[in-house]
Each structure stands twice: as structure tokens, then as C-alpha cells.
Amino acid sequence: MRMVAVLAVAALLGVSACGSGGDDEPPGPGTVEVFTWWAEGGEKAGLDALVARFAADCPGQRFENGAVAGGAGVNAKQELTRRIARRDPPDTFQAHAGAELTDYIDAGQVQDLTAYYDAWGLRAAFPAGLVDDLTVHGKIYSVPANIHRANVVWTNPAVLARAGLAATPPKDLRAFLGDLAKLRAAGVEAPLALGRDWTQLMLLEAVLISDLGAGGFAGLFTGETAWTGAPVTRAVGDFARLLSFGNADRDSLDWPQAERLLIDGKAGYQLMGDWEAADLAAKGLAGYGWFTFPGNGGTFQWLADAFTMATGTLNLTGTECWLKTVGSAAGQRDFNAAKGSIPARTDVPSTGFSPYQQSAMADWKSATQVPSCAHGSACSQPWQNAINAALTAYATRRDTRALQADLALAADQFIRR
Numbered sequence: 001m002r003m004v005a006v007l008a009v010a011a012l013l014g015v016s017a018c019g020s021g022g023d024d025e026p027p028g029p030g031t032v033e034v035f036t037w038w039a040e041g042g043e044k045a046g047l048d049a050l051v052a053r054f055a056a057d058c059p060g061q062r063f064e065n066g067a068v069a070g071g072a073g074v075n076a077k078q079e080l081t082r083r084i085a086r087r088d089p090p091d092t093f094q095a096h097a098g099a100e101l102t103d104y105i106d107a108g109q110v111q112d113l114t115a116y117y118d119a120w121g122l123r124a125a126f127p128a129g130l131v132d133d134l135t136v137h138g139k140i141y142s143v144p145a146n147i148h149r150a151n152v153v154w155t156n157p158a159v160l161a162r163a164g165l166a167a168t169p170p171k172d173l174r175a176f177l178g179d180l181a182k183l184r185a186a187g188v189e190a191p192l193a194l195g196r197d198w199t200q201l202m203l204l205e206a207v208l209i210s211d212l213g214a215g216g217f218a219g220l221f222t223g224e225t226a227w228t229g230a231p232v233t234r235a236v237g238d239f240a241r242l243l244s245f246g247n248a249d250r251d252s253l254d255w256p257q258a259e260r261l262l263i264d265g266k267a268g269y270q271l272m273g274d275w276e277a278a279d280l281a282a283k284g285l286a287g288y289g290w291f292t293f294p295g296n297g298g299t300f301q302w303l304a305d306a307f308t309m310a311t312g313t314l315n316l317t318g319t320e321c322w323l324k325t326v327g328s329a330a331g332q333r334d335f336n337a338a339k340g341s342i343p344a345r346t347d348v349p350s351t352g353f354s355p356y357q358q359s360a361m362a363d364w365k366s367a368t369q370v371p372s373c374a375h376g377s378a379c380s381q382p383w384q385n386a387i388n389a390a391l392t393a394y395a396t397r398r399d400t401r402a403l404q405a406d407l408a409l410a411a412d413q414f415i416r417r
């Protein structure tokens with residue numbers, strides 16, 4: 001479908017076009033291709049809610065779904081790179097606020113949206129800190145749809161109860177390791193549900209927050225904290241201990257497959273971002289439990305899904321209307337209620353959100369905020385790729401010293417100074 005659109009516009013402009021086709025029917029001038037990795041479960045439910053709002057707010061415009069499945073965008077980001085390289089970008093694509101977005105800005109792949117921020121009153125609608133994080137050389141290139149929290153442990157309360165574990169969450173990492181051992185002793189072979197590289201990076205980051213504190217953790221991505229120090233050595237050791245309580249096939253599972261272990265009662269816990277809240281509800285574990293990762297105290301590890309206007313968008317009016325919907329109070333209410341995240345806007349009432357989301361809304365206001373590398377707010381895409389490769393290497397080598405050395409090397413190579 002995109003090919004046809006590119007050719008139609010190219011014919012009008014009298015220029016040659018390249019790209020590859022896909023769908024069956026040609027888009028009208030009012031088609032907006034929205035590129036995400038929200039293809040099923042709670043993620044799809046969130047997207048559907050946003051699309052319904054878009055349909056109501058943007059008459060004459062049609063949504064075209066460019067989603068590419070795969071948690072954290074592992075496949076989508078690669079496909080996006082290919083499409084941009086062959087000058088066939090979607091009209092708008094999902095990117096993480098912070099360092100990851102800066103990669104696209106530096107490459108000239110997204111357009112400046114600063115004027116829309118002024119026209120739509122978005123500066124005052126979002127927290128000042130978030131607007132700062134989105135601003136690069138005085139300009140803003142994306143509209144955040146939400147705030148997700150990364151450092152949350154989800155539980156299957158029935159599994160914990162069968163092993164006689166108290167409903168109160170473990171107070172620190174030691175206590176958590178103790179509870180994992182109790183679950184295993186009670187016959188739960190893999191008490192902690194684990195998935196592939198980036199999900200392990202999330203676990204490592206949560207452990208680093210526990211062992212280094214919020215400030216020490218944030219400093220790992222600014223150059224203020226050394227990756228070679230003893231606190232990181234301790235954290236890598238704790239991370240390895242946690243992995244030993246997981247499922248052996250972890251490297252081949254995406255997050256929903258690891259989550260399945262929790263839903264089916266084969267695991268008691270899973271560390272995952274709060275897209276899991278919506279997904280557990282969508283997949284039948286509405287009675288899930290949750291707590292902040294043990295030892296993370298009052299730290300809220302955040303990330304934000306933001307939408308861009310791609311350089312070379314074919315439908316300017318429709319893309320503008322999509323972005324306006326994303327940034328609107330009604331759009332943020334409908335989308336986030338279904339997605340598990342909380343609105344980035346500060347003026348959306350908490351009514352209609354789940355008990356988990358209401359607790360996240362309160363924490364977002366009071367907790368210390370730190371960014372996430374696995375989800376692009378703390379580190380660039382190449383840096384994230386290097387850490388994921390280090391974790392994949394660890395899976396076969398099982399050498400914590402080598403893992404720490406690889407992490408330090410990645411930081412040296414990719415830190416923006």
C-alpha cells in the first residue's frame with residue numbers, strides 16, 4: 001500500500017520513488033500510517049483505544065496499522081531502519097523519549113514539532129522535566145503518549161500462597177532471593193519468569209538501582225558512576241543469583257511468553273514494565289499482585305512512548321491530527337487506561353484507571369525518577385544493542401567478570417560526553 005502512495009505522490013511531484021509494497025488497497029490522501037510494535041494483548045488494546053479517539057477527532061483521516069510485532073521493538077526498530085533507508089518511512093512512528101529519540105533527531109529522520117507544542121499548549125500540559133528530556137538543541141521532535149514504569153515485579157498470588165509466602169513484598173534484594181529459594185523448595189522449578197536479552201537488561205537495571213541507589217544508577221549513563229567499580233561487581237553477582245531462579249529457556253522467550261509462565265502458575269514472579277498490568281488483565285490474571293523491585297525504594301524507573309512526524313511523511317494534515325490526538329487529554333485517558341501506563345499529561349483525572357495505575361500515578365509524583373536503558377530513555381540504541389549482546393554472551397559464558405568488563409566497554413564506547 002505504501003508503494004502505491006509513494007508512487008502517487010511521486011507522480012504528482014514528478015520525482016522518482018522507491019519503496020516496497022505491502023497491503024492490498026491503495027491509501028487515500030487521508031491515510032496515516034502509524035508504526036508501532038503494539039500487535040497483541042494489552043498493547044493492541046491501547047492502540048485500538050487511541051485509534052478510536054483518532055477516528056472521532058480526525059474525520060476524513062484513516063488509520064493504517066504499520067505495527068511490527070516483538071517486545072520492546074526488537075523487530076520494529078530494524079524494520080523502521082530499513083524503511084527509512086529506502087525512503088519509505090511511515091507517517092509517524094513510535095520512539096522512546098530520551099537518548100533513543102536523539103539518535104533519530106541527529107540522523108534528520110524526524111521533524112521539528114516545536115510549533116505544535118506552542119499551538120496546542122503542550123508545554124504546560126506535560127511535566128517540565130519530561131519536556132526538558134524531549135528538548136534537543138531547543139527543539140522538540142515528538143509527542144509523548146504515556147509514562148511507563150519499568151521496575152515493577154508482578155506476582156501470581158496463588159503460587160505465592162501455595163508456598164506459604166506472606167502477602168507483604170520482600171523488603172530488599174536479600175529477602176527477595178530468600179523468597180525465590182522458598183518457592184523453589186516448594187516445588188516451583190522456575191520461580192522467576194525470565195525472557196530474552198532486553199528483559200534481562202531490565203532485571204540488571206533494577207538490581208543496579210538496588211545496589212547503587214538512584215543517583216549511582218543514573219550516573220552510569222552520564223559518566224559519573226564507574227561501570228568498573230565494586231558496587232557494579234556486587235550488582236552483577238546479585239543479577240547472576242537471580243537468573244539462577246529463572247527458567248532455563250529464557251533466552252528464547254519474548255516477554256509475553258515469559259508472562260505465560262506466571263499466568264499458568266509455573267512461576268511466582270516476573271520483573272517487567274507496567275504494560276504487563278494491561279496484558280495480565282487482558283489474558284485472564286486480573287488478580288495479579290505487584291510491588292516495586294525490592295531495594296528500589298522510592299525510585300520510579302520511567303520510559304515514555306512518543307510519536308514522531310517522520311521526515312518525508314506523505315500526509316501532513318493527517319499526521320498532525322494523529323499527534324494532536326496523542327497529546328490530547330482525551331487521547332491520553334483512553335490510550336493509557338487500556339495500555340497499563342499513565343498519562344504523560346498532568347491534567348488527566350485518575351478515575352477510570354486500575355488500582356495499579358492509580359498507585360503508579362501517585363508514585364510518579366513523589367518518587368525519584370531514573371531513566372531506562374532497555375527502553376531508550378537512558379542510553380542510545382547502539383549502547384543498548386551492545387549491552388544486550390553482552391547479556392547474550394553471558395548466557396553461554398556464565399562469566400560475571402567478563403560481563404562487567406563488557407558493560408564497561410560498552411559505556412566507554414557509547415557514552416555521549
Ligand code: BGC
Pocket residue numbers: 037043070071072073148273275303304305374375
Ligand atoms: C514500550 C512499551 C511496550 C513494551 C513491550 C516498550 O519498549 O515502551 O510500550 O509495551 O516495550 O513491548
